[in-house]
Amino acid sequence: MKEPKKVLVTGAGGQLATVLKHCATGAASTLDLTFATSRDLDITDLPAVMGHFKKAQYDYCINCAAYTHVDKAEEDEERALMINEKGAQNLAKGCHENGTVLIHISTDFVFDGKQGLPYVETDRAKPLGVYGFSKFKGEQQIVRTTDRYVIIRTSWLYSAYGHNFFKSMLKYGRERDQLSVVFDQVGTPTSAHDLAEVLLKIVGADSIAHGIYHYSNEGVASWYDFAKAIFDINGITVDLRPIRSKDYPLPAERPASSVLDKEKIKKTFNLQIPHWRESLVHVSHLLETMKAEAPQP
Numbered sequence: 001m002k003e004p005k006k007v008l009v010t011g012a013g014g015q016l017a018t019v020l021k022h023c024a025t026g027a028a029s030t031l032d033l034t035f036a037t038s039r040d041l042d043i044t045d046l047p048a049v050m051g052h053f054k055k056a057q058y059d060y061c062i063n064c065a066a067y068t069h070v071d072k073a074e075e076d077e078e079r080a081l082m083i084n085e086k087g088a089q090n091l092a093k094g095c096h097e098n099g100t101v102l103i104h105i106s107t108d109f110v111f112d113g114k115q116g117l118p119y120v121e122t123d124r125a126k127p128l129g130v131y132g133f134s135k136f137k138g139e140q141q142i143v144r145t146t147d148r149y150v151i152i153r154t155s156w157l158y159s160a161y162g163h164n165f166f167k168s169m170l171k172y173g174r175e176r177d178q179l180s181v182v183f184d185q186v187g188t189p190t191s192a193h194d195l196a197e198v199l200l201k202i203v204g205a206d207s208i209a210h211g212i213y214h215y216s217n218e219g220v221a222s223w224y225d226f227a228k229a230i231f232d233i234n235g236i237t238v239d240l241r242p243i244r245s246k247d248y249p250l251p252a253e254r255p256a257s258s259v260l261d262k263e264k265i266k267k268t269f270n271l272q273i274p275h276w277r278e279s280l281v282h283v284s285h286l287l288e289t290m291k292a293e294a295p296q297p
């Protein structure tokens with residue numbers, strides 16, 4: 001029998017890693033997964049990273065660790081770069097020296113959103129804010145440090161776990177009579193559950209197709225459209241009003257249109273990607289099931 005593949009998942013306390021843990025339960029026999037939280041492995045600590053990789057000899061590292069506070073990053077550039085650039089570089093070094101493939105998650109925020117067409121992988125990155133800039137620097141460090149990498153840029157991640165727009169809208173929609181959400185930023189909501197399945201598929205495929213890929217769900221939405229669908233699907237009645245970004249100022253500027261072209265990942269890994277609305281129904285049902293099964297106080 002073939003040895004199970006050894007896979008390290010960093011940032012294990014976060015949203016995507018938590019979803020991965022749940023998705024991977026069925027794949028347990030073919031994968032030997034290690035989930036490391038920021039306490040178990042601080043990716044900014046190079047000696048710790050090198051020691052960890054040397055000891056364990058992983059086949060794959062899925063990097064879910066990141067500094068993800070888009071607005072806070074504007075006044076915390078040093079920390080954002082330390083985690084998103086230096087941390088990514090450290091992992092790339094650990095991977096390179098130990099024959100490990102690095103699967104790294106990046107973001108649509110590397111683009112400025114002014115192109116007006118879906119972005120392909122070779123389009124020029126031009127981040128608007130510190131978060132996007134730090135993630136782009138992380139990509140560059142990986143590409144410079146190792147040949148064995150898969151960088152996946154994704155957008156608007158949400159899931160039944162952790163903190164995200166989907167869960168915030170469910171909370172506010174039930175608490176408030178009226179809500180205003182921006183309609184002049186478009187992109188694609190992405191189910192972290194779908195992305196996690198793709199990550200496991202890539203590990204399972206043992207592909208040598210290293211490079212940068214774009215992955216989101218299919219379709220396009222504004223944040224207003226996304227909120228409206230969340231309320232409709234979950235039977236929430238709230239007076240939802242579309243507003244312009246300029247009427248909801250935030251410290252970090254966001255791309256106005258960051259739709260990702262997914263042809264490359266679909267062809268390379270033979271993927272069929274669900275429409276965002278279809279996945280939203282699925283994640284909404286999952287959250288309801290989780291609530292129903294949770295022990296009552």
Ligand SMILES: NC(=O)c1ccc[n+]([C@@H]2O[C@H](COP(=O)([O-])OP(=O)(O)OC[C@H]3O[C@@H](n4cnc5c(N)ncnc54)[C@H](OP(=O)(O)O)[C@@H]3O)[C@@H](O)[C@H]2O)c1
Pocket residue numbers: 010011012013014015016017037038039041042043044063064065066067068083087105106107108135154155156157158162163
């Ligand atoms: N969320 C989105 O909408 C979105 C969109 C596009 C791309 N992405 C990318 O997708 C990936 C996963 O995002 P997510 O939503 O799962 O983020 P998340 O929930 O914020 O999780 C990030 C995790 O990284 C950990 N971390 C931070 N600094 C670390 C360090 N120095 N060493 C080790 N771990 C560290 C955090 O741990 P602590 O909490 O203990 O600090 C946290 O558990 C990220 O690369 C993000 O940039 C996210």
